[in-house]
Amino acid sequence: MPELPEVETTLRGIEAYVDGKTLTNAIVRNSSLRWPVPVHDIEKLCGQTVQRIERRAKYILIHLETACILLHLGMSGSLRVLDTNEPAGKHDHIDLEFEASHVVRLNDPRRFGCCLILKEPVYEHRLLANLGPEPLSDAFNFERLFRLSRGKTQAVKNFIMDNKVVVGVGNIYASESLYKAAIRPTTAAKRLSKARYKVLSDEIVAVLSKAIRAGGTTLNDFTQTDGKPGYFAQELQVYGRDGEPCNQCSELIQSKVIGQRNTFFCRICQKP
DNA sequence: AGACAGACCTGTGAGC
DNA sequence: TGCTCACAGGTCTGTC
Numbered sequence: 001m002p003e004l005p006e007v008e009t010t011l012r013g014i015e016a017y018v019d020g021k022t023l024t025n026a027i028v029r030n031s032s033l034r035w036p037v038p039v040h041d042i043e044k045l046c047g048q049t050v051q052r053i054e055r056r057a058k059y060i061l062i063h064l065e066t067a068c069i070l071l072h073l074g075m076s077g078s079l080r081v082l083d084t085n086e087p088a089g090k091h092d093h094i095d096l097e098f099e100a101s102h103v104v105r106l107n108d109p110r111r112f113g114c115c116l117i118l119k120e121p122v123y124e125h126r127l128l129a130n131l132g133p134e135p136l137s138d139a140f141n142f143e144r145l146f147r148l149s150r151g152k153t154q155a156v157k158n159f160i161m162d163n164k165v166v167v168g169v170g171n172i173y174a175s176e177s178l179y180k181a182a183i184r185p186t187t188a189a190k191r192l193s194k195a196r197y198k199v200l201s202d203e204i205v206a207v208l209s210k211a212i213r214a215g216g217t218t219l220n221d222f223t224q225t226d227g228k229p230g231y232f233a234q235e236l237q238v239y240g241r242d243g244e245p246c247n248q249c250s251e252l253i254q255s256k257v258i259g260q261r262n263t264f265f266c267r268i269c270q271k272p
Numbered sequence: 273a274g275a276c277a278g279a280c281c282t283g284t285g286a287g288c
Numbered sequence: 289t290g291c292t293c294a295c296a297g298g299t300c301t302g303t304c
Contacts, residue, residue: 006297034280058299073298074280109281109283110282111282152275170297171297172297219296261298275303278301279301280300280301286292286294286295287291
């Protein structure tokens, strides 16, 4: 479910209820997520105040006084802000209660997400240490893409989904960015010119920014923290549209599995 | 070293 | 209506 825009939307939704607040209780109903949830470590943090909350790649980091809660939503996770007396439903694995008045509740049917406690230095944790730049930061630019792509035989779609290259470009927005940049997803990364990486990096930024403004993409079940859907799905040009006409040339959109993930493109508009 | 396949797990929708 | 199967937004890990 969540790619970078969905995680960013989630962060913005919980920020006001978490930042500067005191963690008053933590309930772990199911500790069997991607990695075992360190229940006792989380409980020990109760009573501490949130220093700040941020997103890094698709991770949400809640910095407390002595440690940091790291959350990842995996493929199917979501966070919602609820009253403490709201009964928990199926797949509601973790509650983080703040100010004894409301909870941030993690729901994750497929349990690909995670909740870990990180000690300082937080950014040296193995999950964070090797991440590439944020796509919406100055550190992300076409020169970097061009430089890292030299000698890479892998498909450009896999290349831009590599977290060491740039973080946060998931399966939906990879297809969308490549369509906007008129680049065939199967093209070997090393074959693209600097000029085409300029277009691609601009489109990655544009697509992600627009998706954030729309509150993310709701395909089946993504909701913002208040339960409302995201509205970017209606903006999708190729993702999930195989067999439908291209919005630019009317050729039928094709799909192809690249790197074990379904990929959508227009064979006319997107050149190798 | 780089590239790829497999693994984790549940829900949903299509097809029979 | 109910069963089976393929597939789904991520990414770490192991193998070639």
